[in-house]
Amino acid sequence: MISFEKAQEIVNHEISSLIINREPDELYQPVQYMLSVGGKRIRPAMVLMACSLFSDQISNASKCALAIELFHNFTLLHDDIMDNSALRRNKPTVHEKWNRNIAILSGDVMSILSYRFIEDCPREILPDVLSLFTDTALKVCEGQQYDMNYESRNDVSVDEYLKMITLKTSALIAASLKLGSILGGAQAADSDLMYEFGKNIGIAFQLKDDILDIYGDTQKFGKRIGTDIIANKKTYLILKALEIADAESRRILGKLISTNDTNKEEKIKQVIGIFNRFGIKEIAEAKSWEFYNTGLQAFNFVSVEDLQKKSLRDFARQLMERER
Amino acid sequence: MISFEKAQEIVNHEISSLIINREPDELYQPVQYMLSVGGKRIRPAMVLMACSLFSDQISNASKCALAIELFHNFTLLHDDIMDNSALRRNKPTVHEKWNRNIAILSGDVMSILSYRFIEDCPREILPDVLSLFTDTALKVCEGQQYDMNYESRNDVSVDEYLKMITLKTSALIAASLKLGSILGGAQAADSDLMYEFGKNIGIAFQLKDDILDIYGDTQKFGKRIGTDIIANKKTYLILKALEIADAESRRILGKLISTNDTNKEEKIKQVIGIFNRFGIKEIAEAKSWEFYNTGLQAFNFVSVEDLQKKSLRDFARQLMERER
Numbered sequence: 001m002i003s004f005e006k007a008q009e010i011v012n013h014e015i016s017s018l019i020i021n022r023e024p025d026e027l028y029q030p031v032q033y034m035l036s037v038g039g040k041r042i043r044p045a046m047v048l049m050a051c052s053l054f055s056d057q058i059s060n061a062s063k064c065a066l067a068i069e070l071f072h073n074f075t076l077l078h079d080d081i082m083d084n085s086a087l088r089r090n091k092p093t094v095h096e097k098w099n100r101n102i103a104i105l106s107g108d109v110m111s112i113l114s115y116r117f118i119e120d121c122p123r124e125i126l127p128d129v130l131s132l133f134t135d136t137a138l139k140v141c142e143g144q145q146y147d148m149n150y151e152s153r154n155d156v157s158v159d160e161y162l163k164m165i166t167l168k169t170s171a172l173i174a175a176s177l178k179l180g181s182i183l184g185g186a187q188a189a190d191s192d193l194m195y196e197f198g199k200n201i202g203i204a205f206q207l208k209d210d211i212l213d214i215y216g217d218t219q220k221f222g223k224r225i226g227t228d229i230i231a232n233k234k235t236y237l238i239l240k241a242l243e244i245a246d247a248e249s250r251r252i253l254g255k256l257i258s259t260n261d262t263n264k265e266e267k268i269k270q271v272i273g274i275f276n277r278f279g280i281k282e283i284a285e286a287k288s289w290e291f292y293n294t295g296l297q298a299f300n301f302v303s304v305e306d307l308q309k310k311s312l313r314d315f316a317r318q319l320m321e322r323e324r
Numbered sequence: 325m326i327s328f329e330k331a332q333e334i335v336n337h338e339i340s341s342l343i344i345n346r347e348p349d350e351l352y353q354p355v356q357y358m359l360s361v362g363g364k365r366i367r368p369a370m371v372l373m374a375c376s377l378f379s380d381q382i383s384n385a386s387k388c389a390l391a392i393e394l395f396h397n398f399t400l401l402h403d404d405i406m407d408n409s410a411l412r413r414n415k416p417t418v419h420e421k422w423n424r425n426i427a428i429l430s431g432d433v434m435s436i437l438s439y440r441f442i443e444d445c446p447r448e449i450l451p452d453v454l455s456l457f458t459d460t461a462l463k464v465c466e467g468q469q470y471d472m473n474y475e476s477r478n479d480v481s482v483d484e485y486l487k488m489i490t491l492k493t494s495a496l497i498a499a500s501l502k503l504g505s506i507l508g509g510a511q512a513a514d515s516d517l518m519y520e521f522g523k524n525i526g527i528a529f530q531l532k533d534d535i536l537d538i539y540g541d542t543q544k545f546g547k548r549i550g551t552d553i554i555a556n557k558k559t560y561l562i563l564k565a566l567e568i569a570d571a572e573s574r575r576i577l578g579k580l581i582s583t584n585d586t587n588k589e590e591k592i593k594q595v596i597g598i599f600n601r602f603g604i605k606e607i608a609e610a611k612s613w614e615f616y617n618t619g620l621q622a623f624n625f626v627s628v629e630d631l632q633k634k635s636l637r638d639f640a641r642q643l644m645e646r647e648r
Contacts, residue, residue, distance in 0.1 A: 022462065027469040078432060082425040101406040101472060104428060108402060109465040111432065115439060115458045119451065127447055130454065134439045138346065141433040145351040148425060 001308050002052045004315040007045035011069065014062050015041075020113070030094045030106035031113065034073045037089050042319075043176045044069040049312050050180025050194055053304055060122065061183040064129065067117035068176050071133075074110035075140055077103060082148065111137070125182055132182070136175035143168025150234050154258065158239045162203065170202025193298045200295030201316050207288035208320060210235040214272060215281055217323040226268035232257045236287070237280050238271075244283075249274045292320055325632050326376045328639040331369035335393065338386050339365075344437070354418045354430035355437065358397045361413050366643075367500040368393040373636050374504025374518055377628055384446065385507040388453065391441035392500050395457075398434035399464055401427060406472065435461070449506055456506070460499035467492025474558050478582065482563045486527065494526025517622045524619030525640050531612035532644060534559040538596060539605055541647040550592035556581045560611070561604050562595075568607075573598045616644055 002010075015035050020028050044065035051061035079085075080093040081103050087093060095103035114133075121129050146164040150156045177198035181191035213228045214237065228235050238257060242250055253274055256267055275281060296316070299309065326334075339359050344352050368389035375385035403409075404417040405427050411417060419427035438457075445453050470488040474480045501522035505515035537552040538561065552559050562581060566574055577598055580591055599605060620640070623633065 022466065024466060024469050024473060026473055027466060078428055082428060102469075104402055104406060105465055105469055105472070108432075108435065109462060111435065112458060112461045112465065115454070116462070119454050119458060123451055126450060126454075127443065130439070130443050130450075134436060134443060137436045138433060138440070141429055141436065142346065142348060142351060145348050145426075145429055148429070149348060149350055 001311045002049060002058065003311045004045055004049065004318075007048040007052075008041050010048055010058075010062060011041040011044040011065055014066055015069065018066065026098075026102060027106050027109055030077070030098055030102060031070075031110050033097070034077055034094065034106075034110070035069070037091050039073075039089065041069060043072055043172055046173065046176040046198070046312075047180040047183070049315070050177045051184035052180075053302070053308060053312065054181060054184030054186045054190070058184070061180055063117045063120040064179055064183060065176075067114040067133065068172070068179065070110055070114040070117065071137060071140075072172060074107050074114065075144070077107040077110065079144060081107075082144075121183065128182055129179060132175055132178060136171050139167045139171040143171070151232075154254065156234050156239060158236065158243060161234065161236060161239050165203055165206045166199065169206045170199050173202035173205070174198030187303070190302050190304070193302045196298035197295045197302075200291045200298065201319070204288045204291040204295065205319050207236050207284055207291065208322070210237055211281060211284050211288070212322070212324055214268075214275070226264075226271070229257075229268050229271050230264055232260070237275060237284050240283055241271075241274055241278060241280050245274055245278045249277070288320070292316070325635045326373060326382070327635045328369055328373065328642075331372040331376075332365050334372055334382075334386060335365040335368040335389055338390055339393065342390070350422075350426060351430050351433055354401070354422055354426060355394075355434050357421070358401055358418060358430075358434065359393070361415050363397075363413065365393060367396055367496055370497065370500040370522070370636075371504040371507070373639070374501045375508035376504075377626070377632060377636065378505055378508030378510045378514070382508070385504055387441045387444040388503055388507060389500075391438040391457065392496070392503065394434055394438040394441065395461060395464075396496060398431050398438065399468070401431040401434060403468060405431075406468075445507065452506055453503060456499055456502060460495050463491045463495040467495070475556075478578065480558050480563060482560065482567060485558065485560055485563050489527055489530045490523065493530045494523050497526035497529070498522030511627070514626050514628070517626045520622035521619045521626075524615045524622065525643070528612045528614075528616040528619065529643050531560050531608055531615065532646070534561055535605060535608050535612065536646075536648060538592075538599070550588075550595070553581075553592050553595050554588055556584070561599060561608050564607055565598055565602060565604050569598055569602050573601065612644070616640070 018032075018035070020031060022028055047065040047068055048058050048061055051058045076088060077094050080088055081095050081100060085093050086096050093103070094106060098106075118130060118133050119126075143164055143166070146160070147168055150160070150164065174195045175198070178191045178195040181194040186194070210228065213235070214226055216225065229238075234257070238253070241253055245253065253271065256262060256271060262270075296313070299313070299316075300306075302309070342356075342359070344355060346352055371389040371392055372382050372385055375382045400412060401418050404412055405419050405424060409417050410420050417427070418430060422430075442454060442457050443450075467488050467490070470484070471492055474484070474488065498519045499522070502515045502519040505518040510518070534552065537559070538550055540549065553562075558581070562577070565577055569577065577595065580586060580595060586594075620637070623637070624630075626633070
């Protein structure tokens with residue numbers, strides 16, 4: 001199987017040589033911009049890695065990898081409008097750089113373009129690929145809607161949160177691995193196991209993200225701490241604390257996350273204080289590793305020689321052990 | 325071939341019995357709302373009529389007809405956000421009834437759902453159908469972008485306008501007829517002729533719309549006159565007048581359509597005065613009939629018995645002769 005670095009290199013090459021030969025520029029420049037702004041290309045790389053697990057021929061998979069990356073960037077583009085975000089990966093968001101209408105429409109065109117790349121997959125697997133892709137796309141939108149619903153609710157449960165991130169984040173990771181497997185010629189049982197693998201590690205990665213927002217290594221990477229707390233986001237950590245902390249701490253926490261009045265530094269300090277008192281970081285880490293292990297178990301059952309699985313296993317581990 | 329009324333009835337039945345068995349409601353209620361608000365179902369009816377031209381079996385086509393109607397309504401939903409429209413078919417638009425973010429996201433989900441219905445078409449034609457659908461979807465977005473570009477330009481030519489409406493409006497009508505033909509088992513030559521038919525009558529209908537906005541029968545239908553003029557829209561009539569009127573009239577017209585300061589009644593009166601002086605209505609009507617006839621010629625070449633073509637021919641004629 002190819003390594004993540006190799007897969008990433010192929011994806012970056014595909015993207016940089018992608019010429020969308022269509023007009024008008026006002027519509028397609030934001031698409032190119034979103035793609036050029038970068039990101040780690042985790043999802044499309046997963047398509048290629050999964051494909052290479054079952055086949056030495058991975059050239060078939062690069063169009064579908066692009067489709068996944070386009071779709072992912074479409075969701076980021078529209079999410080940025082909905083969240084009123086000014087920056088994405090330290091660069092101006094599309095609605096800031098151009099305007100809101102162009103951001104809506106170029107997002108629309110990006111989601112449709114992703115289907116243009118899906119079309120290119122071999123005829124005999126097209127129905128399965130198309131069905132998986134559309135089902136996943138719906139799930140991602142549904143997850144985003146739950147996320148928006150939760151903003152104005154104060155009674156979100158941990159289970160509801162897990163359901164939301166399963167849709168919003170992990171469905172696309174699961175689909176990337178399954179899609180790559182189908183393209184590599186995997187049997188249905190194996191591609192379903194790859195989906196389970198992706199679904200569970202996808203949840204694990206999101207929990208890890210939630211942890212890193214507060215306990216990440218800011219020294220090394222210069223990323224600010226506690227952005228989720230400032231944004232009053234209901235992350236796993238917040239919801240877990242609201243579940244298990246004592247009445248007084250829950251009251252304070254509930255108040256803190258429903259206002260923007262508190263001084264930012266003070267707010268972060270108070271929330272972290274409560275987290276530390278109730279061991280929230282450790283609980284979140286255990287939960288994240290639990291999903292990770294469930295995912296790995298599914299992966300272990302995939303009917304491919306164990307040695308072949310090394311790159312993907314290493315990569316998943318890397319994502320779990322990252323410090324930002 | 326089935327009549328338009330019959331096709332419309334089938335489409336309305338399909339839509340009213342459509343249960344989108346997915347959650348959350350906040351996301352799917354606006355989808356159901358958009359579909360329930362109605363419209364004449366011209367495009368999906370065209371899918372069914374075209375299919376019935378080549379086959380007695382039209383049940384295959386109803387899912388694709390739904391896909392077309394869903395996609396059309398998605399474009400209306402997002403256009404309404406971009407245009408800041410408060411009403412659509414005399415009912416509140418989605419962003420007014422719910423909010424802007426829900427309108428963006430439910431539009432996204434609507435466009436993806438349209439692919440869900442495309443998936444259901446027979447395997448052997450899926451690649452062709454998918455390719456046509458996606459290409460059309462891109463064209464519609466491109467047309468919308470040109471339309472937005474033209475808002476801030478004062479040098480739009482009649483040809484540019486025709487290109488824009490070909491993308492924004494007539495591509496979907498053309499695709500509806502071609503899609504129905506493919507589903508009915510038409511040969512490539514015939515389905516291409518159906519596309520040409522649809523493309524040209526689509527342009528003709530839009531020109532007719534432009535004319536009706538000013539010269540429509542308001543008495544009978546209570547629709548207001550001159551909404552395009554008030555909105556400073558660069559319709560065929562305005563652009564033609566800017567092309568052929570004398571220098572002084574062009575100056576006045578140019579000034580009128582770049583401001584919102586003029587009294588509305590006065591503005592409409594002045595613009596219509598210029599139109600009447602230079603025979604703009606007659607020129608637009610001649611152009612509309614020219615496209616209509618070009619379309620009909622393509623239709624005449626379709627290798628189906630002439631008698632079979634009656635419903636579609638009558639329907640196209642009806643659309644041309646409507647007074648609102």
